[in-house]
Amino acid sequence: xxxxxxxxxxxxxxxxxxxxxxxxxxxxxxxxxxxxxxxxxxxxxxxxxxxxxxxxxxxxxxxxxxxxxxxxxxxxxxxxxxxxxxxxxxxxxxxxxxxxxxxxxxxxxxxxxxxxxxxxxxxxxxxxxxxxxxxxxxxxxxxxxxxxxxxxxxxxxxxxxxxxxxxxxxxxxxxxxxxxxxxxxxxxxxxxxx
Numbered sequence: 120x121x122x123x124x125x126x127x128x129x130x131x132x133x134x135x136x137x138x139x140x141x142x143x144x145x146x147x148x149x150x151x152x153x154x155x156x157x158x159x160x161x162x163x164x165x166x167x168x169x170x171x172x173x174x175x176x177x178x179x180x181x182x183x184x185x186x187x188x189x190x191x192x193x194x195x196x197x198x199x200x201x202x203x204x205x206x207x208x209x210x211x212x213x214x215x216x217x218x219x220x221x222x223x224x225x226x227x228x229x230x231x232x233x234x235x236x237x238x239x240x241x242x243x244x245x246x247x248x249x250x251x252x253x254x255x256x257x258x259x260x261x262x263x264x265x266x267x268x269x270x271x272x273x274x275x276x277x278x279x280x281x282x283x284x285x286x287x288x289x290x291x292x293x294x295x296x297x298x299x300x301x302x303x304x305x306x307x308x309x310x311x312x313x
Contacts, residue, residue: 187245190202192285213294216306231261240259270312
């Protein structure tokens with residue numbers, strides 16, 4: 120599939136259930152989609168998953184974090200990220216890949232949950248304030264970078280996420296990327312590079 124991007128109504132070619140859930144969760148956000156991000160994902164996944172280090176660390180921001188657990192995952196070939204998967208999920212899930220802005224580049228992965236990132240999918244999930252459509256219908260992944268979003272590195276990370284080594288059951292036909300500021304640019308650059 121081709122990349123689709125824009126403001127307002129979600130594209131008609133997006134899966135109907137995903138359209139409804141994303142429209143309810145974030146009607147004002149830019150959505151970038153591609154049905155199958157990389158044609159060679161299986162080959163790359165075998166390489167990316169070779170040296171996986173997964174550390175499950177619940178993330179909580181104050182007392183509001185009722186039931187939303189973000190895990191820390193590191194792909195040694197690309198990024199460290201917070202990963203959320205609905206606890207009651209059945210079958211492969213659509214992926215919402217959230218790329219942070221330049222304000223969160225400093226520090227480590229915890230910067231993705233900084234006060235400046237309020238309103239973003241990972242912060243809403245960590246605080247237990249995510250819309251139900253997001254919290255129950257999507258795997259959400261929020262990687263961290265200190266050097267900007269590079270298409271090749273994003274490709275390696277996505278390959279890792281689609282591999283069995285990630286521990287996620289993702290639907291490779293329903294991959295969505297969004298971002299704030301620098302992250303929005305990263306989503307567009309990655310789309311243009313593939």
